[in-house]
Amino acid sequence: MTGPLYRADPPTMRLAVEAEGLTLLYHRPSGMTHVLGPPAPELLTALAEGPADAAEIVRRLRQHHDLQDDAGIEAVVAARLDELEAAGLVSRA
Amino acid sequence: MRHGLSLGVGPVGFRIGSAWPGPIAALRGLYAGYPEAEDGIADFTVRLEPNRPWRRWIRPSIAIGGDHRLPEAAPLALAHGLLAAEMGMNLQMALGLRRYLLLHASAVERDGRALVMTGASGAGKSTLAALLGERGWRLLGDEFVLVDLAGGGLHPFPRAVSLKNAAITLLEAEAPPERFGPVLEETPKGRIRHLRPRAEAIHRMAEPAVPALILFPRYGYDKALRPVGAAEAFVRLTQASTNYVSLGEAGFRALTGLVTANPACAIDYPDTDGAIDLVETLWANLDA
Numbered sequence: 001m002t003g004p005l006y007r008a009d010p011p012t013m014r015l016a017v018e019a020e021g022l023t024l025l026y027h028r029p030s031g032m033t034h035v036l037g038p039p040a041p042e043l044l045t046a047l048a049e050g051p052a053d054a055a056e057i058v059r060r061l062r063q064h065h066d067l068q069d070d071a072g073i074e075a076v077v078a079a080r081l082d083e084l085e086a087a088g089l090v091s092r093a
Numbered sequence: 094m095r096h097g098l099s100l101g102v103g104p105v106g107f108r109i110g111s112a113w114p115g116p117i118a119a120l121r122g123l124y125a126g127y128p129e130a131e132d133g134i135a136d137f138t139v140r141l142e143p144n145r146p147w148r149r150w151i152r153p154s155i156a157i158g159g160d161h162r163l164p165e166a167a168p169l170a171l172a173h174g175l176l177a178a179e180m181g182m183n184l185q186m187a188l189g190l191r192r193y194l195l196l197h198a199s200a201v202e203r204d205g206r207a208l209v210m211t212g213a214s215g216a217g218k219s220t221l222a223a224l225l226g227e228r229g230w231r232l233l234g235d236e237f238v239l240v241d242l243a244g245g246g247l248h249p250f251p252r253a254v255s256l257k258n259a260a261i262t263l264l265e266a267e268a269p270p271e272r273f274g275p276v277l278e279e280t281p282k283g284r285i286r287h288l289r290p291r292a293e294a295i296h297r298m299a300e301p302a303v304p305a306l307i308l309f310p311r312y313g314y315d316k317a318l319r320p321v322g323a324a325e326a327f328v329r330l331t332q333a334s335t336n337y338v339s340l341g342e343a344g345f346r347a348l349t350g351l352v353t354a355n356p357a358c359a360i361d362y363p364d365t366d367g368a369i370d371l372v373e374t375l376w377a378n379l380d381a
Contacts (some may be wrong), residue, residue, distance in 0.1 A: 015342065017349040019323035027343040031338075033331065033345060035324055 003054045006081050008047035009042035018043065030088055043080055044089065045069075051093035056080040094140060099129040103250040103298045104193075105186065107129025109178055112149050116174030121251040123274040123287055126224065126295055130257050137161075137189055139181035144168040158183040161188035173280050175287065179255060186237055187335040192348040193239035193248060194340060197333045200233035200247055201225045206305035207247045208376065209238055211333045218372065219314035220260040221368055223288060227267040228369070229277060232290040234301060242343045245350045246301035251294040253287040259287045263365060307357035310368060314361035319372065326357040 015026040023036040039061075046052070046060040054077045061067055061077075084090040094110030101107075107130060119209075130136070136165035137160055139293040143149040144156035153171040154236065157163075159181055166184075169177045174332060199222035200348075210218040219235040221333035226232030234250040241248060252303050256264055261284060265273070274287035289295075307326055329338050330348055337344045358375060 015345060017353060019327060019349075019353060022322075022324040024324060024327055024345075024349055026342055031341050033337075035328060061333065 005051045005053050006047060006057070006085070006090045007051040007093040008044050008084075008090045011048050012028065014044070025089075027089060032088065034087060034089065039077075039080060040084060040089075043084060047090060054081060057081070068074065088090075094142070097133065098124075099133060100124055101128040101130045101298075102182075102252050103234070104248050105137065105190070106135040106186070107133035107137050107139060107182055109139045109141070109181070111174070111178075111245070111308060112143055113141070113153065113155075113171060113174065115157070115171060116141050116178050119175040119274060120178055120198060122287055122372065125289070126292065135181070137185035139178060139185060141174060141181065142179050144176040150219070151260055157184060159185050161185055163188075167281070170279070173277050175274055176277055176280050176282075176285055179253070179287070182252065183236060188366040190239075191340065192242070194239055194242060194344050195334060195336045196238040196240065196330060197335060198235070198330075199235045200238045200302070201230035202233055202247075202249075202302040203230050203286060203376070207233060207302035207310065208306045208372065209247070209304055210308045211238075211309055212310050213329065215312065216367065217310050217362070217368065219254060220256070220263065220312075220365060221372070223254045223256065223260070223264050224267065224365060224369060225372065226254070226290055226294065226308050227264070231297060231302075232294040240304075240347050241301065242340070242347050242352060244301075245354070247304055248301050249298045251290045251298050253289050256286050258283045264288055304351055304355050306375065307352070307355055308372070308375075309357070311359065312365075312368075313362045313363065315363060316367055316371070317359075317361040318375075320358045321357040323352045323357070326352040 013028045017024045023041045025034045046057045054074045057077055096114045096360040097110045098117050098120050140158035141155045148154050154168040155177045156168045157177050198209050199218040200207050200209045201222050212218050222235045233252050235254040237250050237251055239248040272289040360371050
């Protein structure tokens with residue numbers, strides 16, 4: 001692994017409700033409510049397996065989702081992880 | 094305090110005390126037929142008192158106090174005592190209520206099912222609820238909607254409707270004069286007159302209703318209708334709630350339950366009759 005490692009609280013720390021393509025999410029540790037669009041919920045699910053960097057998360061996503069074989073995908077995931085970090089839903093491990 | 098009144102509105106009991114007899118007499122008239130707070134125990138106390146001791150007699154002005162208060166609230170003239178009492182009750186609800194998810198919204202009920210309307214000040218939610226309340230619907234409330242945290246039902250809070258400016262004339266043509274309070278001129282909110290809901294709304298204030306439709310009305314625009322998705326309705330209703338954040342997970346569960354189980358629409362309307370037509374059409378097609 002080369003990039004920074006990210007971790008997320010376990011799924012039991014979140015309440016999620018699907019609402020027409022978006023996810024309404026209540027984060028128990030912070031008491032904050034978030035409205036997430038894809039791929040943010042999928043990234044949180046991927047992190048449920050444990051801390052990972054962007055490359056590892058892409059590998060985990062490929063197990064469940066039909067991702068394009070795009071070299072830039074790691075950069076996209078890294079950018080979304082930074083957003084989730086700013087929102088307080090993931091942190092650097 | 095020298096003068097006082099116990100008042101039950103839906104599941105909430107108030108004790109309103111006043112340094113002057115006038116506001117209490119006005120409240121007794123407006124709230125004729127309402128019960129006292131259950132078992133005489135008030136959830137909230139509202140106090141109308143002089144903001145300086147001499148203000149009880151000299152150019153009397155009312156400071157709104159109670160269990161919860163806003164330090165920056167401007168005092169009101171004694172002539173606006175009824176408005177002060179109403180604002181005091183609103184303040185206690187907005188700052189203190191934890192038993193229900195509180196939405197700044199109006200609601201009416203028909204056949205056990207409720208229509209919830211919310212929007213910015215001037216959007217017409219109060220006027221529409223008052224009109225529907227005179228035209229066969231049961232008024233659940235014009236200011237606050239109380240969402241049950243466990244079951245998601247809506248508890249009535251049928252306080253007197255606060256009518257402003259043009260809405261006063263509109264409702265004076267619909268409801269008998271004995272249900273109106275005095276006209277309050279030149280208040281900070283303009284001309285205000287309160288309307289006591291129909292007797293049915295008061296007698297059935299302990300009967301909750303099941304939500305069925307959420308509307309976001311907007312007055313003063315060409316007639317238009319736009320479905321609102323659950324996520325947008327959720328965000329708009331978090332903004333319309335005074336206690337969503339403090340309720341934490343219970344508030345999230347109640348609000349997501351409300352928006353995912355019920356359709357929502359934004360309606361623009363140029364006049365109230367057009368809005369009533371829109372509402373009735375939407376309601377008639379609810380199960381279609």
